[in-house]
Amino acid sequence: MLLTAGGVTSPAGFLAGGVAAGIKASGALDLGILVSERPALVAAAFTQHALPAPPVVLTRERVARGRARAVIVNSGNANAATGAAGLADARAMARFLAERLSIPEAEALVASTGVIGVRLPLAAIAAAIPQLPLAPDGGHAFARAILTTDTRPKEAAVRIVLPGRTVTIGGCAKGAGMIHPNLATMLAFFTTDAPLDLAWLQATFRQTVNDTFNLIDVDGDTSTNDTVLLLANGLAGGPPIAGGEDGALFAAGLRRLAEHLARAIVQDAEGATKLIEVRVSGAPSREAARAIARTVAGSLMVKTAVHGNDPNWGRIYGAAGNAGVPIDERTLTIAIGNVLVFRHGQPQAYDHPAAVAALQGSEVVIALDLGAGSAAATAWGCNLSEQYVTLNSVYTT
Amino acid sequence: MLLTAGGVTSPAGFLAGGVAAGIKASGALDLGILVSERPALVAAAFTQHALPAPPVVLTRERVARGRARAVIVNSGNANAATGAAGLADARAMARFLAERLSIPEAEALVASTGVIGVRLPLAAIAAAIPQLPLAPDGGHAFARAILTTDTRPKEAAVRIVLPGRTVTIGGCAKGAGMIHPNLATMLAFFTTDAPLDLAWLQATFRQTVNDTFNLIDVDGDTSTNDTVLLLANGLAGGPPIAGGEDGALFAAGLRRLAEHLARAIVQDAEGATKLIEVRVSGAPSREAARAIARTVAGSLMVKTAVHGNDPNWGRIYGAAGNAGVPIDERTLTIAIGNVLVFRHGQPQAYDHPAAVAALQGSEVVIALDLGAGSAAATAWGCNLSEQYVTLNSVYTT
Incomplete structure (x- = not known):
């Protein structure tokens, strides 16, 4: 299976987009939303940092149910070292997302990356969310909205031909370089239209993250905000994949895409040329x-x-x-x-x-x-x- | 207790010296000997590296007895990644030392630092050993002979006034900066004329090394050759120190000296200014x-x-x-x-x-x-x- 151009909106049934909410002083895109048109399974991996940022705390709690619908991500502010107020901010950001999409709050996830120790500009975020354009080709804007010191977006897709059906996995990531005043964060988002067994997906996802994102090293530091998420909406149809030959093919495709994005993060590390x-x-x-x-x-x-x-x-x-x-x-x-x-x-x-x-x-x-x-x-x-x-x-x- | 100028020959009954044996192309001092005039107790700590260099393997084996008389140290060649031949070379170097000093071979220790993967120039070392000047004020030459990329020798002494007697501890170290083609090594040597209980000394030494040399970091890498040794010859007289008030004073003095040398290593790290x-x-x-x-x-x-x-x-x-x-x-x-x-x-x-x-x-x-x-x-x-x-x-x- 080959990597193709594409990203998180390559699989069927996903919308995404990005907007400049004014969180970054530069005026660049800094707020992104990724949503599945249908309820989706979710698998996730998070930083092992002893002081995980509030968005990590909230999202980790919500993905435990194994279902999610959408994620909102801001760059320019990590909402880290912000304590109970930061957790309330993360909750509010997720609530704004749920309101925009009319989905249950418990299925709205958040991730943040950027400066540490500064409260989120919640009013600006609240004002931007209703304006954020969501489209079936919005994956590229989403991939750009999550960047901090990265020099380029990192996204790709893989199409997997199974007996009787074709499934697609899309993904994007942001890099691990660091620059003042940011403590950079590794964020990666995957989507797929494959129908999947939740337990099998979670085990496969964990293994994939261990073999890819957990084996890259730019400078030995783990951020407070590292988050890797996968949403699977099953729109490709057919019985859920839970192993066997279909499982092996799906796992190989996911691994290929994850390795590509992990390598892309290292290749775009600050000051790195090799x-x-x-x-x-x-x-x-x-x-x-x-x-x-x-x-x-x-x-x-x-x-x-x-x-x-x-x-x-x-x-x-x-x-x-x-x-x-x-x-x-x-x-x-x-x-x-x-x-x-x-x-x-x-x-x-x-x-x-x-x-x-x-x-x-x-x-x-x-x-x-x-x-x-x-x-x-x-x-x-x-x-x-x-x-x-x-x-x-x-x-x- | 105050640090004073001095080094490994400040305590009574130690001789040392250095010579240019031609191991370093620069012609600088590269071979040193430190010897106690009387049999001495020894305490030691070594690298935790999975591939310890042959001199570490040999010296670790010999210090297990708790007695040693002398150590020979070369810079410019780590005798690491040299396998069984390297171990034979380390043994030969110790044998030359024992012959020069007419001491039991089992009480002759070795340490090496410098380039990895190259056999020691054993003939040059054998030829230099008989010429190496040993003197009661030779500590400074010894401190210079063990350097690699360090910009300056690191040595000091501390005098401890106990009820009824005064004991001295001397020490020197070389640094942890790295420069091609060397994998730099931390070496530190301590001497004392204090009479000491071996078990108490070993426990105190281990604690001191843990609190000083094991808490410095230049670049996160541990060398194949790290070695810290202390020789105690008891020449100051009186009952062996095994704790109590004398033990507390001795331990404080050792700690002060070890911290000084550990800090000096960091201060002289490559490219470091703070x-x-x-x-x-x-x-x-x-x-x-x-x-x-x-x-x-x-x-x-x-x-x-x-x-x-x-x-x-x-x-x-x-x-x-x-x-x-x-x-x-x-x-x-x-x-x-x-x-x-x-x-x-x-x-x-x-x-x-x-x-x-x-x-x-x-x-x-x-x-x-x-x-x-x-x-x-x-x-x-x-x-x-x-x-x-x-x-x-x-x-x-």
């Missing part, structure tokens, strides 16, 4: 593979070496050993691109120009095989540039 | 306080905000919540220097110029009170500068 894909194989367990892949992808040593096109494999070796996972050097192999630099405990006399060339592209692959099992995982990071530091230390207030 | 001291109080447990202090001190968001003199407290708040420790926002207070920016869940209307001024000094204090107990911890980090990225991404091979 995507670093860290592939770990031969691990004793999936958890071990994940931990090592993520640690290598997040290592400043590795990020700066890649930035400088420096095939300094000692840094990869060094980072791998910091994942809290036992590694046997005698079976460890490390490659940069296709260049084997360390094999079974022995530094290799490698082709240095080829390794440098492998680091010069916009996508750098680092592969580690532990020789200790059959589990694997891939994580994605980016180079750390002087520009990242400059962007994040600019004094702006 | 020390960030993160004080966490009011925590439900010591572990919770440590985790939050360390996470805030290590956060790129906080490091870049401090670099830019930007009192962006949302980043401190954001980092604190990423420590894996529950926090109740309603009792959380955050201060930058003496400026209260967040109190009991409420952003404060703070004195902005005063907060900027607090960030402009060479030592920045960030304080968090959780209002949830009486445990506390302090961690030390540094600002992240463009220069750090440049230094660590320079292509040099």
